[in-house]
Structure formats: structure tokens, C-alpha cells
Amino acid sequence: MKLHKLTARNFMPxxxxxxxxxxxxxxxxxMIVFGENMRGKTSLLNAVRWAFxxxxxxxxxxxxxxxxxxxxxxxxxxxxxxxxxxxxxADGRQYELRRTASRRSHVATPAKPEDFQVAVHLTRDGVxxxxxxxxxxxxxxxxxxxxxxxxxxxxxxxxxxxLLVEGSEQGRLIKESIEEVLGVPALTRGRAELGAILKSAxxxxxxxxxxxxxxxxxxxxxxxxxxxxxxxxxxLNRLQEKLQSTxxxxxxxxxxxxxxxxxxxxKAKLDAARVSAEEHRSTLQRKRSERHDLLAVAWQDMxxxxxxxxxxxxxxxxxxxxxxxxxxxxIEGRIEDVKKALDARECPTCHQATPEKERxxxxxxxxxxxxxxxxxxxxxxxxxxxSAQLAALNGLxxxxxxxxxxxxxxxxxxxxxxxxKAENEIERIQEQIAGQxxxxxxxxxxxHQEALKEEGRLSNExxxxxxxxxxxxxxxxxxxxxxxxxxxxRSKRITLxxxxxxxxxxxxxxxxxxxxxxxxxxVESLSSDAFxxxxxxxxxxxxxxxxxxxxxxxxxxxxxxxxxxxxxxxIVALSxxxxxxxxxxxxxxxxMDTPLARLDPGHRDNLLSYLPTVTSQxxxxxxxxxxxxxxxxxxxxxxxxxxxxxxxxxxxxxxIERIAV
Amino acid sequence: MKMSDEEDxxxxxxxxxxxxxxxDLDEDLLRKAYAIQRRHxxxxxxxxxxxxxxxxxxxxxxxxQPDGDQG
Numbered sequence: 001m002k003l004h005k006l007t008a009r010n011f012m013p014x015x016x017x018x019x020x021x022x023x024x025x026x027x028x029x030x031m032i033v034f035g036e037n038m039r040g041k042t043s044l045l046n047a048v049r050w051a052f053x054x055x056x057x058x059x060x061x062x063x064x065x066x067x068x069x070x071x072x073x074x075x076x077x078x079x080x081x082x083x084x085x086x087x088x089x090a091d092g093r094q095y096e097l098r099r100t101a102s103r104r105s106h107v108a109t110p111a112k113p114e115d116f117q118v119a120v121h122l123t124r125d126g127v128x129x130x131x132x133x134x135x136x137x138x139x140x141x142x143x144x145x146x147x148x149x150x151x152x153x154x155x156x157x158x159x160x161x162x163l164l165v166e167g168s169e170q171g172r173l174i175k176e177s178i179e180e181v182l183g184v185p186a187l188t189r190g191r192a193e194l195g196a197i198l199k200s201a202x203x204x205x206x207x208x209x210x211x212x213x214x215x216x217x218x219x220x221x222x223x224x225x226x227x228x229x230x231x232x233x234x235x236l237n238r239l240q241e242k243l244q245s246t247x248x249x250x251x252x253x254x255x256x257x258x259x260x261x262x263x264x265x266x267k268a269k270l271d272a273a274r275v276s277a278e279e280h281r282s283t284l285q286r287k288r289s290e291r292h293d294l295l296a297v298a299w300q301d302m303x304x305x306x307x308x309x310x311x312x313x314x315x316x317x318x319x320x321x322x323x324x325x326x327x328x329x330x331i332e333g334r335i336e337d338v339k340k341a342l343d344a345r346e347c348p349t350c351h352q353a354t355p356e357k358e359r360x361x362x363x364x365x366x367x368x369x370x371x372x373x374x375x376x377x378x379x380x381x382x383x384x385x386x387s388a389q390l391a392a393l394n395g396l397x398x399x400x401x402x403x404x405x406x407x408x409x410x411x412x413x414x415x416x417x418x419x420x421k422a423e424n425e426i427e428r429i430q431e432q433i434a435g436q437x438x439x440x441x442x443x444x445x446x447x448h449q450e451a452l453k454e455e456g457r458l459s460n461e462x463x464x465x466x467x468x469x470x471x472x473x474x475x476x477x478x479x480x481x482x483x484x485x486x487x488x489x490r491s492k493r494i495t496l497x498x499x500x501x502x503x504x505x506x507x508x509x510x511x512x513x514x515x516x517x518x519x520x521x522x523v524e525s526l527s528s529d530a531f532x533x534x535x536x537x538x539x540x541x542x543x544x545x546x547x548x549x550x551x552x553x554x555x556x557x558x559x560x561x562x563x564x565x566x567x568x569x570x571i572v573a574l575s576x577x578x579x580x581x582x583x584x585x586x587x588x589x590x591x592m593d594t595p596l597a598r599l600d601p602g603h604r605d606n607l608l609s610y611l612p613t614v615t616s617q618x619x620x621x622x623x624x625x626x627x628x629x630x631x632x633x634x635x636x637x638x639x640x641x642x643x644x645x646x647x648x649x650x651x652x653x654x655x656i657e658r659i660a661v
Numbered sequence: 662m663k664m665s666d667e668e669d670x671x672x673x674x675x676x677x678x679x680x681x682x683x684x685d686l687d688e689d690l691l692r693k694a695y696a697i698q699r700r701h702x703x704x705x706x707x708x709x710x711x712x713x714x715x716x717x718x719x720x721x722x723x724x725x726q727p728d729g730d731q732g
Contacts, residue, residue: 136701186671186695190695190697190698192707193707196711493723500690504718506683507675507686510682511671511675518674
């Protein structure tokens, strides 16, 4: 397939008619459209997408409502007609595709897509294709499901990088959509339709056999199994519908929460500021109370110096009395010992009589000690009195009120400033989120979490019902084989029909998983080739693919590269898209919007050299940060077939002009 | 942008599975059934393809068992 020309009218920033001619030469097949952000690069991509599929996509792949597609200045002049006209060839045939939308006659100012009348015309080699055949014809040439691989923007690249995050929800959805478009629908649809034919034929067979003698039992058994199968299928449909609706709800909640992300962040800040204000208030209350209590006992500090002098005197007296008591006790003990020695009259160790000389000495010592003892007075009571006085004075210690008051005043000032700041923050945020229902957002957050849980529960239930269906199908297959073996049934056409439908259904069913494995291998091989051509690290061996279409770079030693730069991630994602595109369809044009944003010059040049070789036409919509026409076109210059520049006329209008580089 | 049969991995897989699990199944019937599905694979409407599949099977049944008991 090759695009020839695109003509758009009143399409987004393009007021009136603009057109671009795509490169016709097989070798010079690259077209570059330069345009800064917000000028209309994506709108050009959307004009092609709208012409083919009736949909222009905004951020997060959300459809742009028709009333917003119409150029604002044209609408202001009451011109609500929008048109995209594409000429192209495919499989040797010439096509003209025109999609128009115009305001319905009874509508003054369109406010919703339904306010427009949309018409689409397609001719093939000059012959008009009937309206109901147009979609099927386009599906054969460029299926919408695969369009995400050949009409894509930088956002898709980021989305595909999610595949590299093992187990991510986004990755799971992308994997499902990849398998859905890579030729698998022909088999999944086939199996579903053959299953329905088989079920209906089996039913008819049971009805017919119920009247034949000898076959009633088998007929009844088959009828029971068929009824059970139908019941499980009804359950499955119900659960799948519920899962789909839960997913839709969850996606809508995610969109709403994302749109309100700023409000949610502000709300979290508001909550934190409120907590902080409350803490400061509580600190102020506590410190003020402490200050009040401290002032009530501050007078004690005035007496503290005098009391300390008295305490010193008492402590000294206490020490003196204690020393006297100790000395007295020591003398009393010695007197007792001397007295015992004199009374015994012999040595307690050798039992010899104490010499008279020694007894005289002991007698003298006893006298001296008794004289010393008589000089002591009984000071026990005095010591008790002093200790009691000291204890009483210790209870009257000062409170260091001055120091503590300084610290408390400091704490109070700090808490007051903190409270003021928190209150200012609360006021500022409240103004910012005025009119936003934060309670509603909180409700949506809870609903979003619940929807995720519900999805998990429904998925498990669906798996369980699928297992039940498989079990009944296995039993039905056995029952059908048994019936085939019975002579009265063999002669019936319906038996042959059941057999053929069963064999076909089995072939389609078994082929699905096998095809998925084969497709993964093919995508891996093509992506790996693309990667090797585009990476600047030539030592890498290539890529490997996992069951979820996640890709790993394999280094020169055959090991996966665990840490990858943003540029490498983009090259891997581009390689995967290229692999998927070439697996999903024959060679065709590829239009990429802002695909080079995160690439260094080496990777960019490799990409510019490689992609023209695997596409019939490569259209790059780029801004000056991605490619500078004066310096960055060496890698692709020889293949350049057309260059355009989008120029701003006003904030609501742009024009596109062919330029020479 | 259409792929030829040689490039069609889905058909090749179907034919290989047939040889393995249903060698008695008419290859031409399988090819025709697949052709119907490939033509309609991206359509939301099952009615046309489903009716075409049933017609295809009925034609083969009629051809293989012209004298069969139609019940």
C-alpha cells in the first residue's frame, strides 16, 4: 500500500483546504513534516486516521469529539463542514477515500458528535464501493486494529515500554490487544462460530435420535450435556459483560482521577496542613499551661540561695555527728575486746597464762578508752533532727523558672509561627480547590480500588467457568464419538455435520495457542533484527521476547541487560512496534508522530537509516528538537522524497507548506 | 497490504494442526473455512461469516452424503 495524497478541510488547526503529497518513489520514500509543538503535527496524523477509521485520537487514545475536530475559526464563521480526502493504492488498485462531516440541518451550534451528518465514500479503480462494504474493504487493506502499529505517536512508545514491566496491568491489556490483531482473530472467531454451529447441530442430532429406538439414552445424555454447556456459557457471557463493564467504569474513574490529579495532590496537602495546624494548636495549649504552672512556683527561686546556705551548714553538721557516732562505736567495741582479754586471764590461742606485764598494759588501755568514751555525748537524736531539717529544706528547692520560661517562650513563638504558616497554607489551598468536590474524589478513589478488586474476582470466576466449559466439551466430544459409532446414527446427515463441525472447531481451537507461540517467535525475530539495525551498541546480540511480549536486550555474552537508558527503552519499543507491524500486515506506509524525542543522534540516525528499508513510505512528524533540517538529515537525505513545514498563522490556525532542504 | 497464503502463519498453523489431530478432515474445507474467517476477522458482525461457515459445512455434508437421512 502507498499513500498518494491527503487533502483536509477545516480539520483542527487547518482552516480551509490544505494538502500534502506523499512520496511516490520506492527509494526516496521518506517524508518529513517539521512543526513545533501545538502547531498541528498530530492533527495531520489524525486527518489520515479520521479518513480511514472515522476517529481522531487525543491523549490516552481518547476519541476527539467531532465538534472539536472542526477548525475553531471556521466554526466561528458558521462553516461546520470538515473533510479528509485520501488517495492511495493497494494490491495494484487505485483508491479514493473521502470522509465528510457537516452540521445537521436542525442544529444551530453543534455540541456533540450526533449533531453532525457523517458520510464516507470509497472508490476502487473508479468504481464506487457500496456503503456497507467500505469498512470491510478498508479492513482488508489497512485494518483499524493494526493501525496503532503504523499510525502512532510518542505516547504509544511509552505505552509499549509498559510491556517491559513484568506483570503490569497496562502490559496485560497491550498483550491482549496485540494477540487480538496478529491474525489470531481469524482463529478465535472461527472457533467461536464453529462452536455455535456444532452446538446447534448437536442439539438437532439429539432431537432426531430421541425418536430412534436404541439411541434414546445417548440422545438424553447429549441433551443434558448441551443444556449444561449452555448454562455455563450464559454464566460466562454474564461474567464477561460484567468484567467489561467494571473495566470501563474503572477506566473512567482513572480518567477522572487523573484529570483531578492536581486537586488530589492539593487535597493531600490540605489534609497535611490541617494535621500540622492541629499539632501546633495542641503544642500551644500544652506550653501555655506549662508556663502558667511554672509562674505559680517561680517565687521559690527567690529563696533558693538562702536555703542553700542553710542546707550547707546542716550537711556539715550531719557529717560531723555521723563521724562522732562512728568513733564512739569503734571505742565501745575495743573496750569490750580488752575487757574480755582481762577476764579470761589466758591467751585465747595458746591457752598460756597472760603475763602480768601484759595485763597491766591492757588495764591501762581500758582506762584510757573509758576516759575517751566518757567525753562523747549521745548525739543520735541530734543527727535525726538535722536529717529531718535537711529533708524539709530539700523539698523547697527552686524551679529554674527563668531558664525554663525562656525555653517555653521560644517554643510558644515557634508553634505560633508554625500555626500561622499552616493556616495560610490551608487558606491558599482552599481557594485553589474551591468548587472542586474533594469528597467526590475521595469516593472515586475508593470506587477505583474496589473496581480493581472486582476485576480480579471476576477474572478468577471466568477462569473457573471456562474450566467447567472445557470439561463439558470434553464429555460432549466423547458422547459424539460414541454416537458416531452407532449404525442408526451414522446414516444421518446431521451426524456428519456434527463430526465436520467438531473437527473444524478442534483444529481452530488447537491452532490458537500454537499460532500465538509462532507469532511471538516471528515478532521476536523481526523485532530483534530491527533492534540490531537501530541500536548503537553493536555488541548486543538482539532481543528475546517473553509470553507477555516484553522484550529483553541480550548482551554479547547472551545475558539479559537489566538496566536500560530511556533511549534504549525507546529503541526497544520501536523495534517491537516494527516487529508487530511487519507481523500483522504486508509492507505499508508508517506515519510516526514525534518518535525521536528521547533518542541521541546515533540512535536517531540509525532509525532514519533503517525504517525506510522496511516501509513502503515513512512519514515523520517531528519538531526542531528531534531533527534540525540544517544539520541532522545526513542519514536520510538520499531517501528524502518530500519535506513540509507547518507554520503558525494564529493560535487557532496553521498552514502547511512544502519546503526544500 | 494483504498477505499472501504463503505468508499466512495462521493458515499454515491450521493445516499443520489438521495433519496432526484430524487427518481425515478435508483440507479444502479447512482452507475455505479459514478464508471466510480471514475475510471477516476484523468485522464486528458475526452473522455473515457464521452463515457462510454453516453453508460451507452443509455443502460438504450434501456432497459427501447425498443419500443420507436428513431426519
